[in-house]
Amino acid sequence: MSELLKLIYMIKIYFLPNMKHLKFQILTVFILLTSVATAQTNNKLYSWGYNSTSQLGLGDDVEKSTPQLVGNNFKCAAAGYDFSLFINQKGELFASGANGHGQCGDSDYRDHTIPQKIGKDTNWKFVTAGWNHALGINTKGELYGWGSNADFESGIGVDTIYNVFVPRKIGNDSNWIYASGGSYFSLAINSKGELYSWGGYDDGTLGLGNVLQNQYVPQRVGTDSNWVKVTTGRNFSIALNSKGQIFSFGNNRYGQLGLGHLVKQNKPQRVGNDSNFTDVAAGWYHVLAVKSNGELYSWGRNNVGQLGIGNNIDQTIPVRVGVNSNWKSVATGSVHSLAMTTNGKIFSFGDNSIGQLGVGLTKDQTIPNRIGNDSSWTFVSSGTAHCLAILNDAGQSAGINDGFEITERFSGIQAYPNPTNDMLHLDFNDRISTAQYSIYSISGSKIQQGVLGENNSICVSNLISGVYFIRIGNKFAKFVKE
Secondary structure (H helix, E strand, O other), X not given: OOHHHHHHHHHHHHHOOOOOOOOOHHHHHHHHHHOOOOOHHHEEEEEEEOOOOOOOOOOOOOOEEEEEEEEOOEEEEEEOOOEEEEEEXXXXXXXXXXXXXXXXXXXXXXXXXEEEEOOOOOOEEEEEEOOOEEEEEEOOOOEEEEEEOOOOOOOOOOOOOOEEEEEEEOOOOOOEEEEEEOOOEEEEEEOOOOEEEEEOOHHHOOOOOOOOOOEEEEEEOOOOOOEEEEEEOOOEEEEEEOOOOEEEEEOXXXXXXXXXXXXXXXXXXXXXXXXXXXEEEEOOOEEEEEEOOOOEEEEEOOOOOOOOOOOOOOEEEEEEOOOOOOEEEEEEOOOEEEEEEOXXXXXXXXXXXXXXXXXXXXXXXXXXXXXXXXXXXXXXXXXXXXXXEEEXXXXXXXXXXOXXXXXXXXOEEEEEOOOEOOEEEEEEOOOOOOOEEEEEEXXXXXXXXXXXXXXXXXXXXXXXXXXXXXXXXXXXXEEEEO
């Protein structure tokens, strides 16, 4: 594949985890770059775990305890309760597994043993899977829903249709950038950073306060306009804003809201005082989160070790998982967890009764255990008890013609806002002895150099729109100039 696509894809991997201080537009960058990212024969999709409805897309219904190859050329995937969704490099959408509610989106009631194409569109860029429904966003920013609509979770604005068998547009807006499908409810974020919810209201899952009825169209949650990610558990929700702060609402039976108590909440409540979270994922009753310093935290139910802290004790506030500081992203199943490191390794912990940890065993694990020997995983998603992941084995470095290499270990510098129009600000994770900087194009040409300004800032208004690398000492960061 071309160096251009390789570098663009690397940006997708590393911008999102390092969102400290970034504005909500970073999520737009993530999704847009996902829509053009990598190639082709090197993006290999794997699956493992529970397979009773052929949700693994392998042509059978046999459980797998290690990753199995589904196919090539995939860039995004989502695992639901017992079905899976996949987007390939062409922007085509596919589904496999259970289809009784139309969650496979192809006008068919039958389950699918291998990925089946949904419709004829080739502009899908994002997809998320709930229990029995799904949400997708295309390159136009249009939001679609399909599958179960018993509690209006598909958001199509019609309260008499209980199953939606093909994707149907939600509302008239064309500015959606992120979504999450819960058990019987949904949430989404638009390009303004506004958070919306719809579907079943039980236990405050919609975050709308004292609203005591289901919502069949999206309703705005609060007045904040800085949300960047939302993730849904069985009956609660977790949202991350551009300040790196986490908020929670909904059921709190096991402390899954991370607030230090067990009282449910019907409006977003801040989790702790930290402002450096970069990724978060909600399971049935537990949560994992990553900080900008690479530390991994968890809270909520822990009956089978899904918190990864070496015991089975529930936690009502975030607790650190282990001592490593190289975590990048997380995914959660019903009672198991997955975490990816900055060097492309995947670890798992929690329930393993049907091989969902992918380590070749069926014994529960209370601390992170590495899945296989590969170090080029780029994406992971988890359903109730099955997992999907993408492996890019095209190589993990790209040359820059200045006598050095940019490798997968992009650490030490964080650049924000990203994308930017004029000023670029830098944060250093570790000490850098020089204030000299150099900016390179994605082709490797040095196009600007100088000395850092006040507050470690750089004016980049003279650059044309595109993707760039900045080097300070032997540290790198990537940024997009609008």
